[in-house]
Amino acid sequence: MDGMIQFFEDKLVPIAAKIGNQRHLVAIRDAFAALMPLVMAGAIALLLNNVVFSSGGLIATLFKAEESGFFQFTGKYISPVLGAMDAGTLSILGLALVFTIAYLRAQFENQDALITGTIAMGSFIILGALSRQNLQIAGWVGHYLGSQGVFVALIVGLIAPAIYFAIVNKNWTIKMPDTVPPAVTRGFMGIIPGFIVLLIFAIVKFVIASIGWGGLEEMFGEAALSPSIFMLFEVYIAKPFASISQGPVLIIVISVLIPLLWFFGLHGANLLAAVMSPIYGTLGTHNLQAFEKGITAVSKDPLGQNTLAYWVSGSWDAYVFHGGSGATLPLIIAILLFSKVRDQKEVARLSLAPGIFMINEPVLFGIPIVLNPIYIIPFVLNQPILAMVAYGASLAGFAGPIVNSVPWTTPPILNALLATNFSMGAGVIAALNLVIAFVIYVPFVMVANNADAKINAA
Numbered sequence: 001m002d003g004m005i006q007f008f009e010d011k012l013v014p015i016a017a018k019i020g021n022q023r024h025l026v027a028i029r030d031a032f033a034a035l036m037p038l039v040m041a042g043a044i045a046l047l048l049n050n051v052v053f054s055s056g057g058l059i060a061t062l063f064k065a066e067e068s069g070f071f072q073f074t075g076k077y078i079s080p081v082l083g084a085m086d087a088g089t090l091s092i093l094g095l096a097l098v099f100t101i102a103y104l105r106a107q108f109e110n111q112d113a114l115i116t117g118t119i120a121m122g123s124f125i126i127l128g129a130l131s132r133q134n135l136q137i138a139g140w141v142g143h144y145l146g147s148q149g150v151f152v153a154l155i156v157g158l159i160a161p162a163i164y165f166a167i168v169n170k171n172w173t174i175k176m177p178d179t180v181p182p183a184v185t186r187g188f189m190g191i192i193p194g195f196i197v198l199l200i201f202a203i204v205k206f207v208i209a210s211i212g213w214g215g216l217e218e219m220f221g222e223a224a225l226s227p228s229i230f231m232l233f234e235v236y237i238a239k240p241f242a243s244i245s246q247g248p249v250l251i252i253v254i255s256v257l258i259p260l261l262w263f264f265g266l267h268g269a270n271l272l273a274a275v276m277s278p279i280y281g282t283l284g285t286h287n288l289q290a291f292e293k294g295i296t297a298v299s300k301d302p303l304g305q306n307t308l309a310y311w312v313s314g315s316w317d318a319y320v321f322h323g324g325s326g327a328t329l330p331l332i333i334a335i336l337l338f339s340k341v342r343d344q345k346e347v348a349r350l351s352l353a354p355g356i357f358m359i360n361e362p363v364l365f366g367i368p369i370v371l372n373p374i375y376i377i378p379f380v381l382n383q384p385i386l387a388m389v390a391y392g393a394s395l396a397g398f399a400g401p402i403v404n405s406v407p408w409t410t411p412p413i414l415n416a417l418l419a420t421n422f423s424m425g426a427g428v429i430a431a432l433n434l435v436i437a438f439v440i441y442v443p444f445v446m447v448a449n450n451a452d453a454k455i456n457a458a
Contacts, residue, residue, distance in 0.1 A: 023108055024158055025371060031100040031157070032368040036347070038096055042089025043354045043362050049082040050409045051357050061407055062418075090361060091141075094149030098124040101157030109165055115190040120160035122194075123201040124153060128228030135221055144230045147361075150370075151266045152230055160197055167193035208232070233266070250279075251311060251391055255383040259326040262364060263376050268325055276313055284312035284402060291403035291421070298394070298401050310394045314402040317358070318416040318426065319390030322434050324360025326379040327386060329412060330438035331445075332363060338442060340449045357409045374448050382440045386433040399426040 050057045053074040055066045065071055102120030106113035129144040129152070141148055173189040180188075209226050216224035216235055224231070254276065258268035269276075287308050298310045323329025332355050335341075335348040347366035354362055369375050393399035399420065406419045416430035417423070
């Protein structure tokens with residue numbers, strides 16, 4: 001263990017130290033930290049709603065009390081209130097991020113932060129953030145203001161301020177007399193630079209919409225006639241994998257891509273839903289229907305009338321997503337036990353309860369995991385390892401198969417037991433994977449301790 005930690009220290013800590021002082025990445029890091037109140041409020045509301053108060057939540061499902069008076073009352077008077085909070089928290093994460101990054105960049109460059117943030121936010125909207133009509137991936141989300149737009153928000157949050165600063169530094173501004181109040185002066189100074197920045201992004205939007213991009217119609221229908229940069233990210237990341245059939249290779253690819261996309265701020269599970277839902281979702285439905293008929297045999301021909309699929313969409317929830325994408329619940333535990341970084345321990349403490357119920361936005365954006373050079377290795381690589389452990393156990397008949405539909409907020413181990421109709425082997429594998437992920441994360445928590453010390457000493 002000491003040798004492994006030393007190796008990662010020698011290789012990763014110098015990189016982390018350089019990144020820790022790079023002004024653009026500092027802005028991204030600090031922006032995610034600034035959004036913690038927004039993220040935590042949304043996560044807590046989601047946790048309470050999906051676990052405690054919703055008639056379709058974990059507690060109601062476990063006790064088969066969906067029709068009880070209590071859940072009829074909470075479903076009518078409490079659940080809608082908590083659900084409404086999502087619109088102003090997690091659902092505007094991308095919008096808040098683009099403003100915050102631009103604001104912090106302006107502060108660093110001694111520019112007008114408020115105007116810079118506002119112009120960046122306008123640029124983000126111009127690119128098409130308000131309109132989303134995806135027929136395959138999270139079709140209930142009608143915009144890109146939330147996690148679906150985070151990656152574009154990162155780009156715009158850095159590029160828009162850079163253009164704005166370049167124009168201001170050339171003195172292409174309106175000068176006002178000294179007698180004019182400072183707030184009015186700043187506003188007039190930003191008119192010309194702001195107009196140019198917004199015009200540039202409008203031209204980018206027009207050019208993208210004018211090009212005949214292929215492969216958009218199936219996913220976006222008539223909306224494909226006016227494509228946006230947001231559509232291109234969704235189509236050209238997810239669609240190439242849509243033709244790959246079920247098998248260990250695809251399971252590994254998906255298990256790597258989901259956390260890898262999250263590392264760059266993209267909602268990995270939503271982006272790959274076009275692959276996962278038609279294939280693994282269909283197999284999950286097949287398993288439910290076949291199990292009701294008394295079929296229990298597992299086969300490599302899962303859609304046969306007398307066999308079950310060995311890997312379905314619920315398999316990731318049962319065995320891999322322990323605490324959410326990247327199996328972040330073991331990371332939270334590792335940080336609480338071994339971390340010496342005060343802010344990470346505080347984030348982990350706040351993230352523990354949501355993490356138990358598979359909500360990991362607080363740790364993704366609070367540590368943050370996004371664009372963190374130290375945690376990318378365990379965050380991305382533990383998922384395929386966990387998936388292959390569970391895949392082998394499922395194929396051998398030791399664990400599973402998944403035969404019940406379980407709410408995604410169900411805690412680890414219990415999720416596997418309920419989904420497999422209380423297969424003890426499934427519970428063992430789920431517990432084993434928790435331990436494996438914990439062991440994978442521990443050395444990197446140690447490395448993060450030393451990296452933080454060196455960054456602070458720089």
